[in-house]
Amino acid sequence: MSPSSDPAGGRGTGPATASASRAESTDPVRALLLRGGRVAGPTGTAVRDVLVVGAQVVAVDADLPGVRLPGVPVTEVDLAGRLVLPALVDQHSHPTGGGGGGGPHTQNLPIRFEQYTTAGIGTVVGCLGHDTVVRTHEALLARVRALRAQGLTGYLFTGEIGHPPATLTGDVRRDLALFDEVRGVKAAVGEVGAVGTVDELRRLAGAVARGSRTGGKPPVLHLHLGPDRRGVDLVARAVADGLVPAAMVTVTHVNWNPDVLAAAIDLAHAGVGVDVTACIRPDYFPGAVPPHRAVAELLDRVPVEQVTVTSDAGGAHPHDGALVPHRPVLLLDVLRHCLADRVAPPHLLAAVFAGNAARRLGLTGVGTVTPGGRADLLVVDGSGREPITLLLGGRTVVEAGVPTVTDPVGDPPAPDPVEAPV
Ligand SMILES: [Zn+2]
The missing domain is CATH 3.20.20.140 (Metal-dependent hydrolases)
Known part of the structure; x- marks a missing residue:
């Protein structure tokens, strides 16, 4: 996901307990269509498109058609076979x-x-x-x-x-x-x-x-x-x-x-x-x-x-x-x-x-990539070696290993290096 495709879904209202007291976002709702990732679902891993609207995953399907939502900008991203896991x-x-x-x-x-x-x-x-x-x-x-x-x-x-x-x-x-x-x-x-x-x-x-x-x-x-x-x-x-x-x-x-x-x-x-x-x-x-x-x-x-x-x-x-x-x-x-x-x-x-x-x-909104769940998505390559991308509540917070949202406390950070093999 390039910075220009940042869906910026914001800290919206997710389902159930997982976002019970998270701050409400005043950002406009945006949508993100992730195409061609290998999505780790509850029963198997398969190439799927994932539609994220605001903070939620709303559809996971083999070949989603182009999406038009009145008043909601939709950004398409080609994941080219990268793995999509729950955060x-x-x-x-x-x-x-x-x-x-x-x-x-x-x-x-x-x-x-x-x-x-x-x-x-x-x-x-x-x-x-x-x-x-x-x-x-x-x-x-x-x-x-x-x-x-x-x-x-x-x-x-x-x-x-x-x-x-x-x-x-x-x-x-x-x-x-x-x-x-x-x-x-x-x-x-x-x-x-x-x-x-x-x-x-x-x-x-x-x-x-x-x-x-x-x-x-x-x-x-x-x-x-x-x-x-x-x-x-x-x-x-x-x-x-x-x-x-x-x-x-x-x-x-x-x-x-x-x-x-x-x-x-x-x-x-x-x-x-x-x-x-x-x-x-x-x-x-x-x-x-x-x-x-x-x-x-x-x-x-x-x-x-x-x-x-x-x-x-x-x-x-x-x-x-x-x-x-x-x-x-x-x-x-x-x-x-x-x-x-x-x-x-x-x-x-x-x-x-x-x-x-x-x-x-007992957290119902997180831990799986399923429609209705919070769009907390971890994108990795199949070997695990490439830098990750992370969406939380539909918002890109890590892009190719680099944090795009940082803690307001402390100096500008460098990401923690990946550990050496054990
Ligand atoms: Zn401990």
Whole structure:
């Protein structure tokens, strides 16, 4: 898409919850007809035309005729066989900046809007980690709202690594019931100060279930795993005894090492969702399973609906006296590896990197390329090597790898470089 063909659909009103509090646009409505892309749909990938009007996809068809809409300019773009995926749904990230576990000098900076978009991400779920003294849920909520105002779809998890958890209101039930932005609870097993017994996990899951019912959203318990598999065993006991419903649980960081990955696969067979972490890679954490290989192994052994990948962007690890920040582009890097290695057909990768998380979170407007959905579209080449183009709500926010919309805070940015192979 050249700049002259920018559809500039604006931050319009998308469907359902995905754009509930995004700013209304006063831009005139425009339409965009994307011709000849290979569209990753719900059941397969095929050459299709995609018609976007305003913020929504209104038609996906094999050969759409020329479109005339009274008073609405229509721009046609030839995608020449490039792949069209839903914008990525990243359900574990730290938009206020993570880190800080080694003292104040190890805190990371907040993540800018364009760091997400140049990674192909359209939906972000923010969370907190170890540090809920300096970093608060109030600040996280404000940052999510700022990202929404710029055009991302943003939510957050309440809770944290520690137990009992820090929250917005003092109670996870109240957070879930009262805040649309709160889509679930993050907790941890296998870490110091985290949930340590089956009974603690049972009580927390009960609070998640009750708060989510009051808030009218699906129950989501997002569990951080440590590198020691004993944490996984605790979850397995709770699920096996029927004390925690498997369907509400996703375990994340499953690729710490082959041992944890194997235990997570057993959990998946019991119905738990399994989430691969992009920043857990052997060059950052020796012994880790490369994330794209973890995706491949999971897709061999687990129903695709239970597999997701997240960036965990915002953290950092020390290296040679400096901090290496974990950036959102790590998630795109995993997708690129999966495409290049043909780990799965594109429509299944679309589910793993977008649709599955959206469905688990109960977000109806994002995560698929279907009529009626929000026009959050990621255009990549089939090998994954070329620069991406990203539309959010019909608006081009990244053009050939370069952000066309940038965070109002901070210096003019350069896009994060693509990561080296793991
Ligand atoms: Zn994290």
